Amino acid sequence: MTRYILRRLIAMPFLVLGIVTLAFLLTSVTKGDPLTAIVSDRQLNNPEVVAAAKAKWGLDRSLPERYAIYVGNLLTGDMGTSFITRRPVAQDVLYRLPATMELVIAAMAVGATIGISLGVLAAYFRNTVIDHVARLFALFGSSIPVFWLGLALLYVFSVQWGVLPGPGRLDARATPPPMVTGFMTIDTLLAGDFRLFLDAVWHLILPAFVLGWAVAGTISRLVRANMLEVLSREFILTARAKGAGEFRVVIRHALRNTMVPTLTVIGYSFAYLLTGAVLTETIFSWPGMGSYAVDAARGLDFPAIIGVTIVGGVVFLVTNLLTDIAYVVANPRVRLG
Amino acid sequence: MSVLSAPRFVRPRWLSLPLMVGIALVLFWLVATVAAPWMTVHDPLDMVGRRLQAPSWDHLLGTDALGRDVLSRTLHGARHSIPIAVTVVAVAVAIGAFLGALAGFIGGIVDTVIMRLVDVTLSFPPMLLAMAVAASLGPGLENATIAMVIVWWPVYARLMRAQVLEVREREHVEAAVASGATQTRVLTKHVLPLCWTPVLISATMDLGQVILLAASLSFIGLGATPPTPEWGSMISDGASQFYSWWVALGPGLAILTIVLGFNFIGDGLHDYFDPRSK
Amino acid sequence: MNAHPPLFEVRDLRVAFGRNGVFAEAVRGISLHVDHGEVLGIVGESGSGKSVGMLAALGLQPEGARVSGSVRFKGRELVGLPRRALRELRGSRIAMIFQDPLSSLNPVMTVGDQIAEAVRLHNPDLSRRAALDRAKDLLALVAIPQPDRRLQQYPHEFSGGMRQRVMIAMAVANDPDLLIADEPTTALDVTVQAQIMEVLAELQARLKLGLVLITHDLGVLAGHADRVAVVYAGQVVEQAGVDDLFARPGHPYTRGLIASIPDMTAQSERLFSIDGTPPALGRLPAGCPFNPRCVAAQDICRREAPPLHRKGDHAAACHFAFSATESAA
Numbered sequence: 001m002t003r004y005i006l007r008r009l010i011a012m013p014f015l016v017l018g019i020v021t022l023a024f025l026l027t028s029v030t031k032g033d034p035l036t037a038i039v040s041d042r043q044l045n046n047p048e049v050v051a052a053a054k055a056k057w058g059l060d061r062s063l064p065e066r067y068a069i070y071v072g073n074l075l076t077g078d079m080g081t082s083f084i085t086r087r088p089v090a091q092d093v094l095y096r097l098p099a100t101m102e103l104v105i106a107a108m109a110v111g112a113t114i115g116i117s118l119g120v121l122a123a124y125f126r127n128t129v130i131d132h133v134a135r136l137f138a139l140f141g142s143s144i145p146v147f148w149l150g151l152a153l154l155y156v157f158s159v160q161w162g163v164l165p166g167p168g169r170l171d172a173r174a175t176p177p178p179m180v181t182g183f184m185t186i187d188t189l190l191a192g193d194f195r196l197f198l199d200a201v202w203h204l205i206l207p208a209f210v211l212g213w214a215v216a217g218t219i220s221r222l223v224r225a226n227m228l229e230v231l232s233r234e235f236i237l238t239a240r241a242k243g244a245g246e247f248r249v250v251i252r253h254a255l256r257n258t259m260v261p262t263l264t265v266i267g268y269s270f271a272y273l274l275t276g277a278v279l280t281e282t283i284f285s286w287p288g289m290g291s292y293a294v295d296a297a298r299g300l301d302f303p304a305i306i307g308v309t310i311v312g313g314v315v316f317l318v319t320n321l322l323t324d325i326a327y328v329v330a331n332p333r334v335r336l337g
Numbered sequence: 338m339s340v341l342s343a344p345r346f347v348r349p350r351w352l353s354l355p356l357m358v359g360i361a362l363v364l365f366w367l368v369a370t371v372a373a374p375w376m377t378v379h380d381p382l383d384m385v386g387r388r389l390q391a392p393s394w395d396h397l398l399g400t401d402a403l404g405r406d407v408l409s410r411t412l413h414g415a416r417h418s419i420p421i422a423v424t425v426v427a428v429a430v431a432i433g434a435f436l437g438a439l440a441g442f443i444g445g446i447v448d449t450v451i452m453r454l455v456d457v458t459l460s461f462p463p464m465l466l467a468m469a470v471a472a473s474l475g476p477g478l479e480n481a482t483i484a485m486v487i488v489w490w491p492v493y494a495r496l497m498r499a500q501v502l503e504v505r506e507r508e509h510v511e512a513a514v515a516s517g518a519t520q521t522r523v524l525t526k527h528v529l530p531l532c533w534t535p536v537l538i539s540a541t542m543d544l545g546q547v548i549l550l551a552a553s554l555s556f557i558g559l560g561a562t563p564p565t566p567e568w569g570s571m572i573s574d575g576a577s578q579f580y581s582w583w584v585a586l587g588p589g590l591a592i593l594t595i596v597l598g599f600n601f602i603g604d605g606l607h608d609y610f611d612p613r614s615k
Numbered sequence: 616m617n618a619h620p621p622l623f624e625v626r627d628l629r630v631a632f633g634r635n636g637v638f639a640e641a642v643r644g645i646s647l648h649v650d651h652g653e654v655l656g657i658v659g660e661s662g663s664g665k666s667v668g669m670l671a672a673l674g675l676q677p678e679g680a681r682v683s684g685s686v687r688f689k690g691r692e693l694v695g696l697p698r699r700a701l702r703e704l705r706g707s708r709i710a711m712i713f714q715d716p717l718s719s720l721n722p723v724m725t726v727g728d729q730i731a732e733a734v735r736l737h738n739p740d741l742s743r744r745a746a747l748d749r750a751k752d753l754l755a756l757v758a759i760p761q762p763d764r765r766l767q768q769y770p771h772e773f774s775g776g777m778r779q780r781v782m783i784a785m786a787v788a789n790d791p792d793l794l795i796a797d798e799p800t801t802a803l804d805v806t807v808q809a810q811i812m813e814v815l816a817e818l819q820a821r822l823k824l825g826l827v828l829i830t831h832d833l834g835v836l837a838g839h840a841d842r843v844a845v846v847y848a849g850q851v852v853e854q855a856g857v858d859d860l861f862a863r864p865g866h867p868y869t870r871g872l873i874a875s876i877p878d879m880t881a882q883s884e885r886l887f888s889i890d891g892t893p894p895a896l897g898r899l900p901a902g903c904p905f906n907p908r909c910v911a912a913q914d915i916c917r918r919e920a921p922p923l924h925r926k927g928d929h930a931a932a933c934h935f936a937f938s939a940t941e942s943a944a
Binding site: 283308 | 355453454456457458460461462463464465466468469470471472473487545549552553556557558559569572575576579580582585588589592593596597600601604
């Protein structure tokens with residue numbers, strides 16, 4: 001099994017190269033004038049800037065050469081300069097990645113908690129009202145467009161009822177803590193400001209739920225199916241014959257046996273979360289990669305678009321690898337076999 | 338069914354409640370796709386009333402920032418969203434199935450090249466890749482459609498390849514090869530006909546997800562352009578008129594109900610084919 | 616039987632399964648008893664209701680099953696007992712082991728944790744450490760070498776016989792009074808079967824266990840049981856001391872079972888087996904449930920269900936039990 005992980009690790013650089021290549025090709029072959037992708041319209045008339053850009057990106061050269069230059073720059077961590085923010089794309093992305101990760105992790109936590117609980121309940125009480133409600137919850141979760149759900153919940157909980165805060169990571173009047181990790185919940189604690197920490201958590205609830213619902217639905221269906229299978233196995237009878245109570249039977253014996261596939265689906269749900277984050281961040285004015293990507297796409301900010309796409313692909317690749325490793329670690333039979 | 342006998346509907350065994358609800362929802366929107374002009378009172382593009390009017394008897398779902406009737410626009414939206422989703426899936430299936438079949442049947446270097454391309458494409462979060470491609474092609478529904486095909490075809494390539502690999506091991510194919518049939522003939526006559534069913538079922542189930550993706554692209558301004566009554570861009574209008582909640586209500590419910598319809602059908606079919614999960 | 620109530624007494628136990636409101640009885644009034652330190656064998660084909668009945672007696676019937684009758688443990692009625700009270704008895708006073716030790720053990724828990732769990736469920740004050748120590752002693756008790764190392768292993772790292780030893784260790788963790796062993800050797804290799812029976816027999820004698828040995832193989836019971844109950848189609852059709860049963864079987868079904876015991880010494884090429892299959896749930900023939908398969912069936916067998924004829928401690932539900940036709944088979 002270690003050999004399998006090793007093989008995956010060796011394949012990683014090639015996949016990353018593939019991601020870079022595909023992102024580069026898809027976004028540059030189609031464009032008429034690649035210069036507009038690097039230099040903003042206003043600066044197109046500035047011969048110095050144009051010449052510098054041409055030299056740097058080799059625009060006077062053929063596509064393969066340009067590709068080689070892009071990859072060469074990328075190896076030094078240079079993804080070009082965004083012409084919306086006028087900062088290096090790599091810097092922008094690094095600055096915004098933690099906000100997205102915080103949202104995605106929170107959504108994953110929400111999704112996993114709700115999903116596993118509902119899945120267990122639906123399996124234990126199968127074909128009862130609880131089961132049917134859980135199924136509806138799951139189906140709605142994968143059917144509601146997140147951007148609309150975000151709007152609707154903001155309107156209801158924030159505007160109408162005022163029980164949850166509006167968009168943003170913190171109250172607009174609050175002074176954000178100095179950025180250390182980029183995770184607002186952690187940075188507020190590092191700054192020693194507990195009230196600000198609560199505010200950050202408060203602001204996470206709605207977007208995390210909006211993003212986590214669909215994942216909760218998927219997880220609940222999978223957990224339900226696996227629980228039904230496990231609950232019919234003989235060792236469940238053994239546990240009952242030992243005198244274990246129903247709660248213990250369900251959680252310690254049955255649920256633990258479904259953890260491997262559950263972990264896997266949670267890991268793979270990352271793709272969905274990254275996709276959903278793009279839209280959720282837009283609705284909740286969340287300064288992460290998703291809203292950055294949307295701004296870049298709307299503003300035809302190509303260095304930023306390519307950069308975000310590559311980073312998104314790499315993040316996705318790494319989480320899938322981690323999921324596979326977790327699968328191996330969590331499964332005693334695979335681990336020792 | 339006799340016209341004279343009592344019109345009592347007896348539900349066949351395969352038609353479970355989820356399946357029935359799903360079919361009803363999808364049928365409703367298919368009807369709207371065809372008949373939207375006859376189902377609505379107002380023109381979707383005309384400014385027919387005051388701006389940002391709350392729902393009333395004249396305008397059941399209110400009016401938007403330009404005074405257009407939200408209900409009319411919502412129903413007409415089906416004429417954009419559904420054909421686009423069908424196009425995307427159809428083209429993606431055509432490309433994906435062709436390349437997948439090729440990869441599975443020829444194998445070797447062809448297989449490697451195609452499948453690595455599939456792997457790399459599927460390594461992107463779909464929304465991000467679709468956004469990048471749509472943005473570089475420029476806004477517009479056609480370009481969004483192309484972008485979605487680029488994101489979606491690898492799914493069917495994988496599925497088709499797996500199918501071909503499985504089917505070609507069957508005895509009747511080996512018999513055909515042994516009897517001297519040409520490669521092409523074996524592929525088209527003996528292998529492909531047996532591979533379609535799962536691909537087509539999965540394609541149908543994906544329609545809902547494609548509708549969601551298309552609406553998402555339009556929502557961030559990379560799909561439909563004004564004044565097209567497309568659901569995603571209508572919700573985007575609603576987002577900028579945040580306090581007039583009804584502007585986004587119609588298109589939101591439209592997306593929700595049609596995607597829910599496809600998901601209900603998928604769930605019903607799943608129960609039917611895998612009764613253990615009941 | 617003396618003034619003491621028997622250790623375990625089942626009276627007219629019935630278990631019915633329902634589908635769409637129609638119930639069919641899988642167990643149709645079983646009565647039997649086990650005394651302290653006694654080994655009762657229950658024999659019957661699979662699907663005869665012997666396992667379902669014993670599980671139901673402990674409140675472990677499948678969901679939706681209807682249980683009636685009386686089950687007394689040390690004089691205390693178990694049917695209708697609150698779930699909590701039943702739980703306290705299970706695994707402490709009454710323990711069970713099952714047919715397939717691989718599927719009966721939790722694949723993602725170490726063997727030590729599983730045994731320690733059995734200990735701690737009934738001794739909640741015991742520390743984890745102490746429970747694991749006890750688990751180690753138990754593994755030694757069932758003759759598993761290197762118990763220290765074995766404790767930390769998962770079930771799939773054990774051989775079939777070793778797994779069943781683990782199950783036995785787990786069952787006797789709290790010094791039970793009654794052990795119900797449901798086909799404990801069926802899933803094991805022939806060579807291992809004898810070893811497991813030896814372990815069971817030794818523990819039974821040492822711990823003065825009341826033991827219920829459920830099996831489809833009457834041969835297993837020959838050297839191990841004190842008394843035998845033969846179950847067919849959800850009823851006890853014959854009950855007797857083991858020697859008496861083998862010497863003078865009163866029911867043609869028992870005679871068939873005895874005849875189908877593989878004889879290790881004889882070089883017979885064909886094994887005797889009873890023709891036909893046991894009746895399906897809810898599809899009982901009229902008269903004696905065994906009549907379609909019985910070689911000695913008469914008209915009366917197809918008309919009337921036979922009562923239980925008694926002769927001392929020997930009982931058999933056959934119209935011709937203990938009569939001259941006995942020699943017919």
